[in-house]
Amino acid sequence: MHRAAHLRRPLIAAASAAVLAGAGLALAPAGSAAAPAHRAAPSGHRAAPAGHRAAPAGQHDVIANLFGWNWTSVASECTTVLGPAGYGAVQVSPPEESFDDSAAGHPWWDVYQPVSYRLDSRFGTEAQLRAMVSACHGAGVKVYADAVINHMTGQGSATGYAGTATTDKYTYPGLYQNGDFHHYPGDCSNSDDTIHQGDYTSNAYNVHNCELLGLSDLRTESDTVRATIAGYLNSLIADGVDGFRVDAAKHIPEADLAAIESRLNGAPYIYQEISYGAGEAVQPSDYYGSGDVLDFQTGVYLKQKFQGSISDLQTFGATWGGMNPSDKAVSFVANHDTERNGSTLSWKDGATDDLATLFLLGWDYGTPQVYSSFAWQNSDDAPPDNADGTVTATDCSSSAWYCMDRRTSVTGMVGFHNAVKGAAVTHWQAPSGDVIGFGRGSAGFMALNNSGSAATETFSTGLADGTYCNVVDDCATKATVSGGSATLTVPAKGAVAFDTAGPAATRR
Structure with a gap:
């Protein structure tokens, strides 16, 4: 079945159409040295679950986000670039088997629609995943996987990259059945089962329990669903994965995430995708107890100031509106969502994007992430791939890819970041x-x-x-x-x- 336009992977998972137009993300007044005050975290927020590591250990904590890279290419980058440069970790794309949207030309976002938890994806086989993790560990680099656990597909029927077939979006043989998902009216008050724009400011229950852009929403309060998700994540931990970026965490109650994390083996590092919106019912600070959070406002403000006056950056950090405490923030200039909706700088901004990345590595805020990916012209474009949608090897000498992580200026600043870490x-x-x-x-x-x-x-x-x-x-x-x-x-x-x-x- 050909996908409907509204079933696209959201450009910022929690913000819907308003964020696509740039609304809902706090902007500092033009020319101001400081942004509006950050809303304080609720007093007495729950402590992190036992076994959860609150922040990356050691001086080397910079994360290279190699979005859309296949496992063999990530392994090579760990060995030849990331390890020698002093990166602490690499973030890799979702490793589960996902919907193979061949009808739409294998768009990048089909990896955010799981059809099974098999570890055979368009980025490689499970054996290649294990080999990549081993190579990265050998270079002193941890591996964080993008974990899609809020939902499954939005398709009436779908076939995955490893051949798994589904007959409807609520049936995944051997994994989930209809009762494992949220439905109107018992779980979601909207008759179309989807989150409406007004829910973001008024109805946290619907943000958590209705469908994000028609993607089948998992009943994460169910013990069976929690056990199944934890089993998937534990299979990645068994393969050596060190932590997880939790996709669409804003749409999962924090208590459910904490319950899932309590079932994980070891002490994986957790950071969660929760965009900030002024006055919204669900805030990043609600999730400090279950891990760190991706700080979307970092990139929003850096775009504003690097396209305006960088002398305004003197107080840049947690006191600016919507930014998180430094020890809870994973900071970034751009990611795969924001580079497409224009809320941040991107590779298309050239030297300005480069310079903002250098600033982030030099400044004292959060756990910085450096973004490298593929060049695109249309927002749905796939990474360079084979006819079957499997991603080809990254070629940093080609204009099809941009490799911020390996630029001389960036690797030098990763070393600088490590050398000055902890200094005010x-x-x-x-x-x-x-x-x-x-x-x-x-x-x-x-x-x-x-x-x-x-x-x-x-x-x-x-x-x-x-x-x-x-x-x-x-x-x-x-x-x-x-x-x-x-x-x-x-x-x-x-x-x-x-x-x-x-x-x-x-x-x-």
Whole structure:
């Protein structure tokens, strides 16, 4: 059956049509140095479940989000790039068998419509998944899988990439039957079974229990459903997966997620997809007890400021409207949803997108994520694939892919992030709206230039006198600190950063 347009994977899972138009995401007033105050988390929120790790351990915590990459390519990137650069983890696409939408040309979003929990997908076989995890671990890189556990498909009938067939969207032989899903009127008050736009501001029950864009909504309060989901996640843990990005977590009650997590083996790292909307009935802070949260506002504000005045970024962080406490936030410039709906920067913004990524790695907020994926022209475009929809090997030398994670400037800043982790932001300076500099205690200093021409400025660094390697260009240039100050020529749409850990090649 050909998919209906309204069954697309949502561009931001919780926000529906308003967010597609840019509404519902808080924006700082133009020219303001600070955004509206962040709504405080409810007092006494539930502690994390036993066994849940609240944050990535160690100095190396940067996550490379390799969206749409097949398992063999991820394995190679871990070995040749991520491990040597000092990344802490890699996020990989949903590994379950999903709907094979060949009629629509295998769009990227069909991987968000599971038909089974077999670990054979358009990204590779389970054996290839295990080999990828082993290779990444060998390089010192953890693996976090994108877990689609809120729903199954939105199709009347569907066949998966591994051949599993379903006859309707509520029947999955050997897995789920009709009673394992939410239905009108007992569970959802909307007669069409779907979440309506007004529910986001007034009805958390419907946000949790109605269908997201027609996708069959799992009855996660059911012990049987919880056990089945936990079994799927535990099969990934058995294959070596270290944690999970929980897709569409905003549509699962936090208590249900906590109950599922309590059944997981080991201590997987959990971070949840919950977009912020001012005045909405379901907020990211509702979920702090069951894991960290993806901070959508990070990318929204960075787009605003890097297309406006970066000198406004002095207070950037948890005090800005809708942003989360730093120790609960997974921060990002863009992801597969936001690059398509325009709420954040994307690869199409070129050097501005690059520079915002460097800033995120240099600043002290959240667990930063670096996004690499494939180039697209139409929002439904598939990653480069074979005729059967299986994804081909990533070729970073091709214009079909963009590999932010391996750029010299980015790998240098991953090292900088690791070297200055835990040091406060100090010595803020803004010689102009386009040029800023800041220190990270006595551990490092960074200057950024968002203008179209080089800028030469003298900055107070807070570092001991000496000559330092510019990690942004892999030591091609150096910075000299004398009397605590350095005169730096910062390239157009570029940055200079240096730290006390030494040349990039010796500190990883």
